[in-house]
Each structure stands twice: as C-alpha cells, then as structure tokens.
Amino acid sequence: MIRATILVSGDPQSLSRGAEEVKLAIEAELSFYGLANEIEVGFGGGVTRVDVLPTVSIYPEGVIYGPVKPADGAFIVEEHLYKGRVVEHLLLPTDALVSGQLASLPAGKEGKQYAEKRVLLRRVGVVDPYSIEDYVAHDGYFALGQALTTMTPTEVMNVVRESGLQGRGGAGFPTGLKWSFVASRAEETKYIVCNADESEPGTFKDRMILEGDPHAVLEGMALAGYAVGAHEGWIYIRGEYVLSKERLEQAIRQAEELGVLGDDIMGSGFSFHIHVHAGAGAYICGEETALLESMEGKRGTPRIRPPYPTVNGYRGLPTVVNNVETLANVPPIVLNGAAWYRTLGTKRSPGTKLYSVMGDVNITGLIEVPMGITLREVVDIYAGGMKAGKTFKCAQTGGASGSIIPAALLDIPMDFASMAEQGASLGSGALLICGDDTDIVDLAYTLVRFFKTESCGKCVPCRVGTAQMLEALDRLRQGYARAADLARLEQIAGYAREASFCGLGQAAPVPILSGLRFFREEFEARLRA
C-alpha cells in the first residue's frame, strides 16, 4: 500500500544541481525508517524557476520543498514522512506552483494581469511525467475525448481559429488558418509535425513542456490530426534533448496502451499514430522546411517556398508544422473554448506566452504570463529586478534570431503585432536581460559568430555574409576598423538581410542592425582614430 509519493524535480537544471543525490538520500533515508514499501520516489518535471531547484514534492499533501540539498532530503524524510511535520524553512510557496500566484508578487493593479498565469505549465512540476494516470487525473485527454465524441473536425478547427492562437515558434502565424490550409487539401495522407527542435540559444520553454508534461503535446497533436484529417504525427526533437525524448517515447507507449493514441481512439474510429525523430544538432533544422528535409533523411537545408509545407510538406504531402508550445495550447482551448482563451492576453494576441528569462536579473527561469505584458513588468516583477548594482541596458529577445531592445521600449506590450510595429520580434520567447556593463559590440559579435557556425551554407549572402560580418566585427573589437569599415559592415548586414534564402540568414544581421540602430555610439567608440 502506497501512502505517499515523492517527486524530485528531474530536469537537467535540477540534475546539475544535485537532484540525483537528493533522490538517493531520500531513498536511503526511507529504507532506514522502513518506509520504502509505502512511499514511492520518482523524478518529476522542474518547476521552471531555476533558483528554487531542485524541488521535492510530496503527495497527497501537495507540499513542495525547494531548493533541497541532499542533507535536506534526509531531513525531510525524517520530519515530514516519519514524524508527520512539514519542514517550514524549506517550504516553497505552494501558490507559486499550483494556483498560479507567485507569493512575492504585489497585488495586481487595475486592468492589468500581473500574476503569472499558468495554462501550459499548470501540470509541469506537479504531475509525474512518466505517469499517464497523473496526466489524466489533471484533465488530461479530456479535450481529445470531448472532440472525438461531440465535435466534428471542422468544429475543432474553428475553435482553434476563433481562439486567435498564433504560432509560438516565433513568427506568430495564425494556427487555425494554417490548419485550414491543410484541411482543405484533397490528398488522402497528411501529416502533423511537431517542431521540437528548440535550438534558439537561451530558449528552453519547449523542453520544460516536453519534460514536465509530455502528454499535453501528444494530445495537441492528436487534436490537430483530427481537425485536418491526418493520421500520423512526427515529433522532430532536438538531438540534445535526451530526457525529453525518453519521456515522450514513454508517454507515446502509455497513450497507445490506454487507447488514447493509435488505432480507433476511444472507439471513435479516428486513428492517430505519433513517432519521434531526433535531430542531429543543427540549428537550421528548426526552420520548418529544413526540418522536413532532415526528416526525409536529406541534408538539412531550407526548401524553396512556395510551395509551403501545408501543400508540399513531409514526403511531398500536406503537413502542419507546429511548435511544441503551440500544440500544448490546443487541449485547453478545445476544452475551455475560444471565448475563455480570449480572456487571456491581448486582443491581437490572445493567450499566454512562455518566456525563458536569463541574464543580469535576480530570478532566472521560465515564466508563463499573459501576452501583452511589458518587458518592464517581466524584469521588475517576475525576474525580481536587476541584480544589485546593475541597471537595465537592453534585452535580447527571441534567442539569437530576435532583436536588441533598448530601455526606451521597456513599456511596449509584448505581443507579436506590437513588437513587429517597433521593428522588433518576439521570437521564441527567450529574454536575455543585459545590464549596463554589457558591451553591445561583443554581444553582436557573439550572436553573429553563432550564425556563422550554424549557417547551412546553401545561399551566398548567409554563408559568406556571416563570415564577412564576423570578420568586420572582429576588426572593430580589435580596434583596427575605420569609419569606412563600419559603413561596409552596415552595408553587408543590410544586403544579407535583404537577400538571404531563409529566416536564418535574414536574422543573422539583425544584432548588427538593431545594435547600430540603438547603440551606434558604442560601435563608433571602437573605431580607430
């Protein structure tokens, strides 16, 4: 008889902070007290806030401790499980995880949603990612069941379309519209591809979903398949995401055993199979057409568009390619309706958004907030302000391919349309917050070096342009560049943005262009007299 379950956060962040040792300490202590038969121990997902990792959750009480050291683990067993007393000083504010309220938040002001709002992350760190029963107990596969029994495929598609869900991979394309392109195709075979090749530097939102709540992605894919008439789905997962892959594969097995995936799901006659395909470490394969090439066993280089994947996708057939976060949005939308979804976020960009916050701030990690909150709110409230002695200089959004945002834009609402109006992009949702000691030229150099390494080499402006931009930036850093060199750098950047084949090449010059736009004097200060 199991009377309690202990989950130690088992994401790579936690593991690097000693989660394995914590688990071992707990297991040893349980044996010591003779509790091993009545209390099970396992790994769960992380809670996304890096500073409280690793965490230890104890059910059925729902008490969460963090950060926990191995010695604390033994203490928790003795106090909590043997003596039945909550260890107050190790306690993490449970509100932060379960009800979606960070305890440290000030009260929301009128008309603003301050609180971290958990839609996608509501189960992450709460359920055991290895347990489909846990997922089902937290409303899992309810949306799929509801769709298959009470809705037509068109109704499912319309809910998603009316919800205003936009692709979370970075471009913000309306998801329902993309689905309708594929649904309208006459081909018998269609595919759903989940883009889990999260390679944007500093972005780890998809990984947290895959590791903490893998079934949510599977359910989203099955719903997409039902809506557009596809019976096969592929998850293209970044090769380095070993843990995510393991959990996904386990989840697929469980779902097939339970009959929520596979042939004739829940007796509805609808069949949907999901396979996992691991990438091999190329950033370009996150670009959807290069991803499809890679899946077909070819060299990962972008395809000519048009035709788009909705017409000529995997194996030349109509294919929906959606990001992990996009697909994880689908079950709650189907379950709660488009109107509910539109209560979150802004009019133009409904819903919540995951941001991975890094840099010179007090709290780093993943947050889920409604679309449209400002960068200032993220920095001051969720990230706990700038580190002592530092002031905000700029933020780099969207990983490498986003843009540099200066302090002047701190109060712009962060949604796809508002950011685009400022010539910036939301991108993947990475937020690198830079303090006043950040050197913009060095930042641009680092980012361009990344693109030079990751360019696929297909088109000339990207392949050679990134090398030339890096060369010019290097000379600037070394102090050899003259004004003409800077002018030429700006020119290459402009041409490369204009002429490159795909998004990678078009994004590569952005650090230079936006750096020059907002911090030109820093570039000029490096020039040789």
Place this chain on the structure above:
Amino acid sequence: MSEIHLKINDREVTTQSGQTVLEAAKSAGVEIPVLCHHPALSNWGACRMCVVEVEGMRTLQTACTLPATEGMVVKTHTEQTFDIRKFVLELLFSERNHYCMYCQMSGDCELQDQAYGHGLDHWTYPRPYEKQEVDATRKYFIMDHNRCILCSRCVRACTEIAANHTLGLRNRGAQTMISADLNVPFGASSCVECGTCLQVCPTGALIDARSAYGGREKDVTHTQTTCMQCSVGCDLDVVTRYNRLLRVDGVWDSAPNGGLLCVDGRFTPLYETRKRVVKPLVRKDGKLTESSWEEALGLVADTLKGSTCQGLAACATTNEALAAFAGLMTQLGGQAGRLEPVAPALGYGVPATVADVLDADFIIVAGAQPLEYQRVVGYFIHRAADKGATVAVIGDSENALNKRAALSVASAQAGVVAQAAADAEKIVLVYSVGIKPEVVAALKPLGDKVSFLALDPARNGKGAEAAGLKPQSPTKTDVAYILLGEQPVADALRVPAGFKVVQTAYHSALTEQADVVLPTPLWYERSGHVTTLDGVDKSLQTVLPAPADVRDESVVLAQLTALLRS
C-alpha cells in the same frame, strides 16, 4: 496549361502556367543573371543572383524559383537588384581563390562573366580563405575546390541526371564543401565518370584533364554527331581545335539521353591506346606489309572469285556499310552474318523506347547488364528507382543493378518477379542476350502489359538487323571477310577460313591472323547513319578528317563490288 499574363519591366509578357519568372523573362528576351540555376537541373535558389522585385511582395524574390502568376508585375533590373547581385559576386570572390588569369576557364567562366557585367574592378572584401586541396585522383577530371562557388550544380547533376548520388555537400556554413561519397578522394568514390558534373560546372572547379587550357570557347569548333560506343545512340557535341579532339559534351535537349553520357561516350575514346591501322596491309612472306589500295583490293577480289566465302560483321559501322556488306556477300553467293549474339524475340509485349524506362513504375532487368554495356539505360533505371519505381533483376550472375534492386532472383525464380509486377501500371522489361528461355516463359503471364527494351550488344545492332545480318559463328570456308571497325575482339577468336580479310581501325589478335587488313575510319571521322535502340536513324558527322589512306567501309565495299563485276 493555361496562359498567364504578367508584366516584366513594363512589358506585357504571355507565358504558360507552371513557368518560372526566369523562364517567362527569357521567353520575352530579358536575360536575368544566374549562377546556381541550370536549365537541365532542378531549381535551387541559392546564389541569389536572379533576385527580382515583384510588386506586392515584401522581399526580393528569386526569379528561378518563383512561379509566374497572373497579373504579376516584375522588375528585373533595378538599382536594388543590381546592388544585391554585385554584393553576391563580391562575396563569392572573397570566399575562395578566384585569380582568374591562372584558371583554365578564364574567358568561358560564368562567374567571371557576371563579375565583368557588374563592374567588379577590385576586391571589396577581405579574403580570409584557406587553401583547399585539389583532388586529382580521377583519371579524366580534376576537382579544384579553390574555384568552387558551392552552387551545387554538380551535386544536382550527379543526383538528378546520373542518379548516382556520389556528389554531395558536407559540413555547413563557411565550411561547406563538395564531397564525393562520405568525403573520400574522388578516385576512391562511387563515381562512374559520366562527366555530367563537369559539363554543368559554371567555374573552373571541375576541370576536364584533356581539354584544360586547350582553347577558349571562341577558339574551338563544335560538331554534333552520334555516339557509336554502344547501341543506345546518344547525341554528342564534339569539341575540337587544331584538328585535335578536345572534349565530348552531351547535348541537353536531345533524345534519348538528354545530355547524359557515360564514360565510354565522353572519355575513353579520347584516351585510345590501341595501335591504329592507317594503310592497307597485305601478308607477304608471313609478314603484314604496307601496300596500296589497288594491290590490296585486287588481291581480295582475285581471291574471292570462285571461292566459298563467309562475311562476318561486328556491326560497329554505319548502316550504309552494313547494307553494302550484306549486298556484296549475297552477290558472291556466300553467307553473311554478325559476330555478336542477338537478344531473342519474346513473342509478347510491346516495344519500349529508352525514355519509357524513366516513367516506368516496375522495371524488370533480365539477362542484361546495362550498367556495364548500355550505361545510359542503367542510369535511367537508377533515375526511375529514385522516383519510386521497383527494380527487379533476374539473372544468374552478379549484376551492378542489384544494389538498387528491390528484388533480385535467379532465372529459375523469375515467376516471383512476374507475380510482384502483376499490379504495376507501367512495366518495362529491359533484357539482352543473357535472358533464359524459362525467364521468357515465366514473364509471359504479364503479356502485353510489358513494354520491352531489347538491348543489342552490338554498337549498331539495329542497322545490322535492317541489313538482314543474323548471328553466325566462323565456319570453314575459302575466304572470310570480317568487318570489324573499332570493335575490340577476344584473343581467343579463331577464324578457320583459309584466307582472311579484316577491315578494322586497330591492330588486334584478329589482324595477326589476317592475310589482308584494310583500314577503316574512327567514329569521329565517319559520315553516314546508325540506327539507335529506339529505331531512329541518326546521322554521323565528320568531326575530323580521316588519315589519307583510310577509306570508309561503304566506299571500299563499293570499289570491291565493281572489281568483282569486271
């Protein structure tokens, strides 16, 4: 196909749906610069030279990939497109070693032409390139990576035209390189030396070992003729200068091969090492001695009169010569035949053309080795396999096609193939002399669903068929008249006749036995016709004149006929 109207540079242009903007512009006489694009290859869109402005589109578009649509308004030559093209060229010149004066392509190089066209008068960008290795491990051509612009034309040619998949790209970004197989030297790779990559390279990166520095395009002469190395009958574009063969190219818009050649069509005849027969030879005192045509032909005519005679042709000559040969032998009351065996008739099915192989969905190869003897047909089978066709090989010996075959069985199991093919829509049976009677019988249930392509092992087998020549083996007669042409013969071939006349271009084991040897022209010295596998009569053009004492077989046979009449 429907008509599409668009505006290119303020001019109304009408084109067909499915055409790209580049094609539409070309048909209207507007040249858009390209580097990675090649009309015989799929579109790639990578060099960005062909960028154009299209009204209503946010970014510049590549003309080579953009489908023309109704009402489109395109500007091909604007300040912006010029700047981008020049930028691309400046980047390419900074990437690797492009010092034109040391390059054999200088003057004919597409990169150089574009650079002149866009006013590149100095190196704009620093050139931090590393020296790349030159791969000279292949006999017929050299890969100089220093001059490569990574347009990937060669890769696409290898993939799409030859379907051999030897060439690819390795690494990424600035480290990208053209690579043979998994980065092995060219000479150790799976390359079949069809040379298509050579023909599509826009710069001096792929170098033909023979014609390099041999003359620019303005210096050389092009002559189109037909390949005589096997029965397929591909079109050749032979490049010459100073009465010397420089190079052989494929002809893109020709049937059946569409520009694809094989090593025997493109390279080996230019590296011929056999000793040429250039004068008539008569055996005197046991030794072959040079003589005049009068003497040699007089001796042959005298010997033929009143003797039993057998004529054997190697079918490596023109239709005209084969007809004259058959006619003369009949006139002499002798027997005339061909040396090579012939593929048997099936008794069912309909004849196929070589091109039919390309859109077959089930290809049966029985008793034939097209990758050895009719290579272009072999490459076509590979191409069909790439498109999804099932390849089934029937035979009792090793076949190079086995690698790509879904099914490979011995003759006794041919019925398995017949069953597998039963549901196919378009079945092509490629067979040759090796097909066993039990295979013919086993495939019979497929009946007229089968289109068959009988590969003749002789170079001009169809011409021999038209002349009524059937396979014969040498018999004991007074005189044997052997029409050999360029065909090599096995050392073991023994002709029992008392007096042997051999009409050939090269010394061989057979000339050693001969009493009279008469010289014949080589493939590029001939005129006349040959009949291809598809049954089409193609003409041979004299590319270079034959040596003074070499006469065409048909001429010699006519002279002999006249002598015998007198």
